[in-house]
Amino acid sequence: MSDWPTAFESELLRLGLQPARARRLADETTQQAAESAAPPADVFGPAHLYARHLVAELNTPTANFPRTRYQAGPVMLSLTGVTKRYRRQTVFEGVNLTVRGGEVAAIVGANGCGKSTLLRICAGLTRPSGGAVRRTRRVGFVPQDGGTAGWLTAEEHFTLFGSAAGMVPGRARSTGAHLATRLAWRPARQQRAQQMSGGTRQKLNLVLGELHAPDLLLLDEPYQGFDQGTYVDFWQQVLAWRDAGRAVVVVTHLLHDLQNVDHVLDLGATA
């Protein structure tokens, strides 16, 4: 059973904890298991899963207490009375939303209420039928699916998107690889997007969305195909963006996500 603490500690390191802190947490966790006179695996489950759980818990503010509020920054996105109609059909109308730097907003609502359309409007890919949109210039957009080129590898995607943002290939590749590790992903050199699993492709999608360090991130249910661990990694990443002063807008249908967000826009309710 002596390899449980080792596996636990190395997973903590991989998740980005300082070595000293990882060592301390591993020691304490071993002692806690000893308190109940049981092997760690019985008390806490598999080492790598508990490591992820612990890191997520430590990063999530206590649910019942007022969250340590981060200083909300400048307004990154504001929607005023935004309306979308397709021919005679009104998809939604009178949508208001203001998101500042350091804030996370969630767009929720039933299928077909126009969540993705609203996100595309925020991005500037779709024109609203009415209302006013103000938005910061640097924006990252992660669509629900697609958004990658099937025949290219992850590295080639980094180069491609980097060049669009004016980065030299070397820097784009290293930035992409670095951002990938935060999602606990190490891109395989030869693997093309079309050969990736759905979850891995979504990780690629996420990395491409933030490669150019945008101030505003627009995410459309970006965790489809994620396993539990990756899902936790994803929310950690969202909170890290927020704490770095960026604004994040997430389209979601999981109510469980909402405990982490500052604003909830229920499209079903406004339509």
Next chain:
Amino acid sequence: MTTLVVARLSALEVSRRRAALLLVITLPFWFYLVRRDLSGQSTRALTLGIGWAVSTLTLFVVNASRGVDPRLRLTGASVTGIIAGRLLAMTGVGLLLALGYWTMVAVDQNLPHLWAAGVMMLVSALVAAPVGSLIGAILPRELDGALALLSISSVQMLADPTGLIAKLMPFWSAREVGNYAVDGGSIDLVWRGLAHAGVTWLICVLGTLAIFHWRLRLVRYPEP
């Protein structure tokens, strides 16, 4: 910068589509092989085959990047940069293909103006890339586009070369230059062909750019 990266990656993409590449590249060869005894017919069919091959490959590349393009735009790339990169790559592929088949014809056939046969294939390859991208811009699905290109090539092959319909087709220039290469005659044939190729190229490039500028337009929002 973006243009060169897009060009390099598009070329890579084409090289990875092994099956499609093989089928598309060998098609002109079958065209050529069936009437190999007739220099003129076989060379003309080969040239049309090159045009079809390059335009179809371009169509595939254009369609495969549909999901990526809007995101590249949002990241900061210009429409012209993206399209230029893709056309550059596919033109390069076309030139290679034309050069290869020209070498084959040079060895295998005895044409009065071998250099003009080279020009004929070159013109066909050059025009093919923007034709493929224009069709790809209009028809979003690979199958639809490939069938449209097949129709265009067939009409070009079957229509009376002196008639209006043939002249309205994009690969008429290659036929015209081909007449000189195969049957000889006035050098004007070559010039007329080049002029037709130039106009076609321009129309297709501008058309592609116009459609993609419209499709990939971003709404400009004021900053908060």
Next chain:
Amino acid sequence: MTPRPWLHGFLDLCLLAMLRERADYGYGLSQRLAAAGVADVPGGTLYPALLRLEEQGLAVPSWGPSESGPRRKNYAITQAGLDLLAGQAGDWRRFRDGVDSLLSAVPHE
């Protein structure tokens, strides 16, 4: 036992209340929770919560020996913890009374 989602919001509150009574270590706290009939909290839920209290300065740990076996991490509540608990306890009572009044309401004819 309490349904899991209920506990999620109140575990920190319960832990602070128990620590106000007396300082304790993790295993002891889990046994007290079980004895109070609140919940059987698995270690994987309890220890992260304690670490969180520690990191937020609501509880302070000290290492002490145990009668048998390894040393233990004893937690004591801090002044910040006491302040927070006082406010949260009031919130909890209001919430509980509200829920009670809804639950005890009799249907009208």
